[in-house]
Amino acid sequence: TQTVSQSDAHVTVFEGDSVELRCNYSYGGSIYLSWYIQHHGHGLQFLLKYYSGNPVVQGVNGFEAEFSKSDSSFHLRKASVHWSDSAVYFCAVSPITGNTGKLIFGLGTTLQVQP
Amino acid sequence: EAGVTQSPRYAVLQEGQAVSFWCDPISGHDTLYWYQQPRDQGPQLLVYFRDEAVIDNSQLPSDRFSAVRPKGTNSTLKIQSAKQGDTATYLCASSRLGVYEQYFGPGTRLTVL
Numbered sequence: 001t002q003t004v005s006q007s008d009a010h011v012t013v014f015e016g017d018s019v020e021l022r023c024n025y026s027y028g029g030s031i032y033l034s035w036y037i038q039h040h041g042h043g044l045q046f047l048l049k050y051y052s053g054n055p056v057v058q059g060v061n062g063f064e065a066e067f068s069k070s071d072s073s074f075h076l077r078k079a080s081v082h083w084s085d086s087a088v089y090f091c092a093v094s095p096i097t098g099n100t101g102k103l104i105f106g107l108g109t110t111l112q113v114q115p
Numbered sequence: 116e117a118g119v120t121q122s123p124r125y126a127v128l129q130e131g132q133a134v135s136f137w138c139d140p141i142s143g144h145d146t147l148y149w150y151q152q153p154r155d156q157g158p159q160l161l162v163y164f165r166d167e168a169v170i171d172n173s174q175l176p177s178d179r180f181s182a183v184r185p186k187g188t189n190s191t192l193k194i195q196s197a198k199q200g201d202t203a204t205y206l207c208a209s210s211r212l213g214v215y216e217q218y219f220g221p222g223t224r225l226t227v228l
Contacts, residue, residue, distance in 0.1 A: 004157075032215040043119070043206055043219035044158070051215070090157050094215050101146055101210055102171070103217060105157030 002027045004091055004106035012112045015083055021076040021109045023091030030096040033074040034103070035065055038088045047089075050074060051096075061085070086113045117141065119220035121207050127226045128197045136192045136223045140209030148217060149182055149192050150206040158206055164190065165212065197227045 003026045013019050025033070032051045036044040048059025055067040065076045074091060088110050092103040120139045128134055140147050146165050150158035161180065162172040166187035175182065179198075184190040194201055204224045208217040 034215065036219075041221075043221045044208075044217075045219070046216050049215060092157075101148075101212075101215055101217070102160055102163065103148075103158075105159070107157050108155075 002093060002095065002104050004093055004104055006091055006106035006109045008109050009107070010110045010112065012114060013081055014114050016080050018079050019077065019081050019111065021089050021111065023074045023076065023106060024072055025074065025091070025093050026072060027093055027095065032094040032096060033067060034092050034094070035059065035063070035076050036090045036092060038090065038108070040087070044090060047076070081111075081113045083113045083115060086111060119207055119209055119218050121220035121223055123223055124221065125224050127228065129228050130198055131196050134194050134197060134225065136205050138190045138192070138207030138220060140188065140190070140207070141218055143211065144209035144218070145187070145212050146210045147184055147190050148208040149190070150208065152204045152206055152222070154203070161192070197225075199227045201225060202227050
């Protein structure tokens with residue numbers, strides 16, 4: 001069974017603060033990890049991805065994520081948030097086997113950035 | 116490049132009514148996905164196509180839901196007899212084979228009364 005766990009349903013920070021959104025996964029095979037952002041009333045937008053190599057990957061708008069095999073985690077970070085970063089963030093895994101491209105999403109973390 | 120487009124953006128139905136959702140993927144994307152996103156949850160895959168072929172519809176409630184992509188481009192998702200539990204946002208996404216990055220449309224927000 002493949003699962004994606006995002007332990008924090010809501011995170012509130014102030015503009016300029018750093019933030020970490022947590023993602024843990026459970027899957028027995030090779031996977032592709034990614035983060036997506038969803039602004040209210042819109043579809044999801046791709047932020048970044050990891051499959052192999054350097055465990056720290058850079059994404060758009062100053063976001064980065066770090067993969068840890070030992071912790072089965074792929075946490076998303078940003079050093080200094082802006083009010084426009086307020087949105088719902090989804091972590092997703094995609095099994096490599098079968099080359100399906102299917103995404104299995106977590107429940108999401110709502111990030112609220114206060115001025 | 117134009118993004119994924121969906122219509123309608125909103126739909127409100129009584130239980131038992133039928134509704135169709137339409138999706139136009141990004142040109143050249145051979146893979147098309149339909150997701151159901153209940154309120155305050157992550158998207159859950161319903162069905163996906165590679166060109167015109169259904170690859171996986173195991174999560175599609177087959178007694179009431181159907182999806183087609185006859186020419187391998189646009190797609191239609193239909194609910195034959197809607198139930199209140201179908202209330203959700205229906206998202207369409209597309210990608211190229213072997214590329215693990217999906218492009219999502221704005222979604223259709225369905226409310227079943």
